[in-house]
Amino acid sequence: xxxxxxxxxxxxxxxxxxxxxxxxxxxxxxxxxxxxxxxxxxxxxxxxxxxxxxxxxxxxxxxxxxxxxxxxxxxxxxxxxxxxxxxxxxxxxxxxxxxxxxxxxxxxxxxxxxxxxxxxxxxxxxxxxxxxxxxxxxxxxxxxxxxxxxxxxxxxxxxxxxxxxxxxxxxxxxxxxxxxxxxxxxxxxxxxxxxxxxxxxxxxxxxxxxxxxxxxxxxxxxxxxxxxxxxxxxxxxxxxxxxxxxxxxxxxxxxxxxxxxxxxxxxxxxxxxxxxxxxxxxxxxxxxxxxxxxxxxxxxxxxxxxxxxxxxxxxxxxxxxxxxxxxxxxxxxxxxxxxxxxxxxxxxxxxxxxxxxxxxxxxxxxxxxxxxxxxxxxxxxxxxxxxxx
Amino acid sequence: xxxxxxxxxxxxxxxxxxxxxxxxxxxxxxxxxxxxxxxxxxxxxxxxxxxxxxxxxxxxxxxxxxxxxxxxxxxxxxxxxxxxxxxxxxxxxxxxxxxxxxxxxxxxxxxxxxxxxxxxxxxxxxxxxxxxxxxxxxxxxxxxxxxxxxxxxxxxxxxxxxxxxxxxxxxxxxxxxxxxxxxxxxxxxxxxxxxxxxxxxxxxxxxxxxxxxxxxxxxxxxxxxxxxxxxxxxxxxxxxxxxxxxxxxxxxxxxxxxxxxxxxxxxxxxxxxxxxxxxxxxxxxxxxxxxxxxxxxxxxxxxxxxxxxxxxxxxxxxxxxxxxxxxxxxxxxxxxxxxxxxxxxxxxxxxxxxxxxxxxxxxxxxxxxxxxxxxxxxxxxxxxxxxxx
Numbered sequence: 001x002x003x004x005x006x007x008x009x010x011x012x013x014x015x016x017x018x019x020x021x022x023x024x025x026x027x028x029x030x031x032x033x034x035x036x037x038x039x040x041x042x043x044x045x046x047x048x049x050x051x052x053x054x055x056x057x058x059x060x061x062x063x064x065x066x067x068x069x070x071x072x073x074x075x076x077x078x079x080x081x082x083x084x085x086x087x088x089x090x091x092x093x094x095x096x097x098x099x100x101x102x103x104x105x106x107x108x109x110x111x112x113x114x115x116x117x118x119x120x121x122x123x124x125x126x127x128x129x130x131x132x133x134x135x136x137x138x139x140x141x142x143x144x145x146x147x148x149x150x151x152x153x154x155x156x157x158x159x160x161x162x163x164x165x166x167x168x169x170x171x172x173x174x175x176x177x178x179x180x181x182x183x184x185x186x187x188x189x190x191x192x193x194x195x196x197x198x199x200x201x202x203x204x205x206x207x208x209x210x211x212x213x214x215x216x217x218x219x220x221x222x223x224x225x226x227x228x229x230x231x232x233x234x235x236x237x238x239x240x241x242x243x244x245x246x247x248x249x250x251x252x253x254x255x256x257x258x259x260x261x262x263x264x265x266x267x268x269x270x271x272x273x274x275x276x277x278x279x280x281x282x283x284x285x286x287x288x289x290x291x292x293x294x295x296x297x298x299x300x301x302x303x304x305x306x307x308x309x310x311x312x313x314x315x316x317x318x319x320x321x322x323x324x325x326x327x328x329x330x331x332x333x334x335x336x337x338x339x340x341x342x343x344x345x346x347x348x349x350x351x352x353x354x355x356x357x358x359x360x361x362x363x364x365x366x367x368x369x370x371x372x373x374x375x376x377x378x379x380x381x382x383x384x385x386x387x388x389x
Numbered sequence: 390x391x392x393x394x395x396x397x398x399x400x401x402x403x404x405x406x407x408x409x410x411x412x413x414x415x416x417x418x419x420x421x422x423x424x425x426x427x428x429x430x431x432x433x434x435x436x437x438x439x440x441x442x443x444x445x446x447x448x449x450x451x452x453x454x455x456x457x458x459x460x461x462x463x464x465x466x467x468x469x470x471x472x473x474x475x476x477x478x479x480x481x482x483x484x485x486x487x488x489x490x491x492x493x494x495x496x497x498x499x500x501x502x503x504x505x506x507x508x509x510x511x512x513x514x515x516x517x518x519x520x521x522x523x524x525x526x527x528x529x530x531x532x533x534x535x536x537x538x539x540x541x542x543x544x545x546x547x548x549x550x551x552x553x554x555x556x557x558x559x560x561x562x563x564x565x566x567x568x569x570x571x572x573x574x575x576x577x578x579x580x581x582x583x584x585x586x587x588x589x590x591x592x593x594x595x596x597x598x599x600x601x602x603x604x605x606x607x608x609x610x611x612x613x614x615x616x617x618x619x620x621x622x623x624x625x626x627x628x629x630x631x632x633x634x635x636x637x638x639x640x641x642x643x644x645x646x647x648x649x650x651x652x653x654x655x656x657x658x659x660x661x662x663x664x665x666x667x668x669x670x671x672x673x674x675x676x677x678x679x680x681x682x683x684x685x686x687x688x689x690x691x692x693x694x695x696x697x698x699x700x701x702x703x704x705x706x707x708x709x710x711x712x713x714x715x716x717x718x719x720x721x722x723x724x725x726x727x728x729x730x731x732x733x734x735x736x737x738x739x740x741x742x743x744x745x746x747x748x749x750x751x752x753x754x755x756x757x758x759x760x761x762x763x764x765x766x767x768x769x770x771x772x773x774x775x776x777x778x
Contacts, residue, residue, distance in 0.1 A: 068630060079651075080629065084472065096471075
C-alpha cells in the first residue's frame with residue numbers, strides 16, 4: 001500500500017524522566033515533567049496538542065486516576081484523552097492508537113504519555129496481578145517466566161551463564177545512560193551468585209520495579225518539517241493477544257512467545273521488512289528477565305529458535321554488535337514502570353535515530369524496533385520507526 | 390473535509406446481552422454472547438474480525454483481566470486487542486479508537502466490545518471510586534452529582550417533580566425493551582416518594598448497577614454493502630476531558646457539564662451539524678441520574694441553559710416528542726454496566742436507524758447521537774451515526 005506523507009505519522013518530540021525510585025515526584029508530577037519536555041523537544045506548546053493517549057497500567061483502584069489526572073497535570077482541559085491499558089505492553093499500544101488517529105486525519109499533533117508509580121506504595125496491583133488464577137498463589141511474574149525459561153534451557157542446553165550475559169550487557173549499556181534506574185555494571189559472577197528469586201532467575205536476572213514517565217509527540221508527516229529537521233516516521237506496528245492460559249494450553253511449547261512472533265509479522269508486513277537482521281539496525285526489547293531477551297531474538301526473527309543463546313554469546317546484540325539490543329539498558333537496567341516502558345522505548349529509538357544517544361549511540365541507526373511484552377507473555381506489541389532522508 | 394467512502398466507517402453489526410443481574414454468566418460468558426451475536430448480525434464469523442477494542446472499566450485488580458480475557462472468550466488469538474478505559478465513558482471511547490483505526494486504513498473489519506460485571510461481587514471498585522480524594526469519604530456518585538443538581542434547582546427554580554418526569558419517561562421506554570434491566574413503568578408519585586439517596590435524588594432518580602455486554606462490528610464503508618443492505622455511517626465523534634476537581638474549581642458553575650459541550654462541539658463540527666434540534670433525530674444520553682438528562686439537553690445544545698426542565702415537561706424528549714431521548718430506557722431503566730454502556734448506546738442507535746426497535750421505534754430515525762459521561766462529569770464522549778440513502 002502506497003501512502004502519501006499526509007497519511008503517515010512522524011515522531012517530532014520525545015522525553016523521559018529519570019527512571020528509579022522517584023519518591024519526590026507524584027504520578028502527576030512525572031506526567032508534567034515528561035509531557036512538557038516532549039512538547040519542548042518538538043518545539044510546540046502543550047496548547048498545540050490536539051489529543052492525548054495515556055498509557056498507565058495501575059493508576060489507582062480500577063483505573064480511577066487516569067485521563068482526568070493527565071488533564072489536570074498538563075491543563076489539557078476540553079481535549080480528548082484516552083487511557084489504554086494492555087498489561088506491560090500498555091505504552092506501545094497507547095502509541096499505536098495515537099498513531100492510528102493521526103493516520104486517519106483526525107488530528108495533526110497528538111501526545112502519547114506513559115506513566116507509572118510502583119515504588120512508593122504498598123505491594124498490590126502489579127505484584128498481585130502475578131497471581132495466576134489457574135495456578136496456586138505465589139505464581140508471580142518471575143515464577144511464571146521461570147517455567148518457560150526452565151523448559152527452554154532443558155530443551156536447548158542453555159545454562160545460567162548464558163542468561164547472565166544479558167544482564168551484564170544491559171547493565172553495561174545502562175551504565176552509559178544518565179536516565180537509567182541502575183547505572184552500575186555487573187559481572188557475570190555477580191549475576192550468577194545473586195540470590196535466587198525463581199530458578200533459573202537470580203536477582204540480577206530480573207528487571208526492577210520502577211517509577212517513571214515518558215512521552216512522545218506524533219504529527220502528520222507532511223507537517224513534521226515545520227517542527228524538526230530530521231524526519232522520523234512510523235514504519236509499521238503490530239499487536240497480538242494470545243491465550244491467558246498459556247501454561248495450561250497443550251499447544252504452547254514453553255520455548256518462546258507466539259505473541260511476539262505474531263506482532264512482529266504484522267509490523268514487518270506493514271514496514272515492508274523481509275529480513276530483520278539486514279533491515280533493522282537496533283532493537284529495544286522487553287527483557288523483563290534475562291531469558292526473555294534471548295527468546296525475543298528468536299521470536300522477532302533475528303535468529304532461529306534455540307540459537308538465541310549463541311546470539312548473545314557471540315556479542316551480536318552488544319552495543320557494538322551487528323544488531324544492538326537494548327542500547328538504553330533495557331527493562332533490566334533502565335527499569336520498568338509498566339505503562340511508561342513502551343513509550344520509553346519510543347524515546348530511546350527516536351534518540352538513537354537522531355544520533356543523540358551520546359555514549360550509548362548505535363552506529364548508523366536508521367531503523368529501530370520496539371518490542372513490548374505483557375501479561376504472562378500473552379500480549380506483544382511491536383513498533384518500527386525509521387529515519388527518512 | 391470531503392472523504393471518500395474508503396475513509397469512512399460503517400457499523401455493520403451490533404448486539405447486546407440482556408442487562409440486569411446476570412448471576413448465571415461470567416464476564417467472559419457475556420463477552421462470548423455479545424461478540425458472537427454482533428458477528429452474526431453482520432453476517433461475518435469471528436475469524437473475519439481483524440482487531441478488537443475492549444471497553445471495560447474495572448475488570449479486575451488494576452486491569453488484570455482485560456484483553457487476554459476477550460482473546461480467550463472469542464478465540465481471537467494472535468490478533469490485536471486494545472483495552473480502553475475512560476471512567477463511565479469507556480464504551481464510546483473504545484468505539485472512537487476502533488473507528489480511527491478503520492478510518493486510517495489499518496483494518497477492514499473490527500470489533501468493539503464493552504463488558505462489565507457489577508452485581509455478583511463485593512462492593513468495591515466503582516463504588517469506592519466515588520470517594521472523591523479531595524472531599525470527605527462518602528462522596529459517592531449520587532452525592533457528587535447531587536451537589537450540581539441542587540445548585541441547578543436553586544438557580545432555575547426546578548423542583549423534584551420535573552426530575553421525576555425523566556424517570557417516568559425512561560422507565561416507560563424501558564418497559565418496551567426486552568433487554569432492559571428494569572422493564573417496569575413507574576409513576577411520578579412513586580419516584581417522589583422513594584427513599585432519598587442523596588437529595589434531590591431518591592432511589593428512582595438513580596440508575597442501577599448492572600451486568601451486561603454489548604458489541605459492534607465496524608467496517609470500511611466502501612466494503613459495507615457486502616455485509617448489509619442499509620449503510621449506517623459514523624458521522625462524527627468527540628471526546629473531552631476536563632479537570633478532576635470540578636467541585637473545587639471556581640470557574641465551574643455547577644449548572645452542567647462543560648465536558649459534554651466540548652465533546653458535542655467536536656462531534657457536530659465533524660458531522661457538519663449546525664442545529665442539533667433540526668439535524669439530530671434522537672439521542673441516547675448518559676442519564677446516570679434524572680437531573681443529568683436535563684442538563685444533557687442543554688449541554689448538547691437542544692435547548693438553552695436552564696430550559697431543560699421545560700424540555701422534559703413539554704414532552705419534547707418523549708418517545709413521541711420531536712427529539713426522543715433514551716428510547717432504549719437509558720441508564721435509568723436499561724441499566725449501567727460501566728464499560729458496556731457506551732457500546733449499548735451504539736447498539737440502540739443502530740437498531741433505531743435500521744427501524745428494528747419494535748415498540749420503542751423512533752419515527753423517521755435518520756441521525757442518532759450517543760452521549761456518554763464519565764468521572765465526576767469530567768469526561769464526555771459523543772458519537773453521531775447516520776443512515777445513508
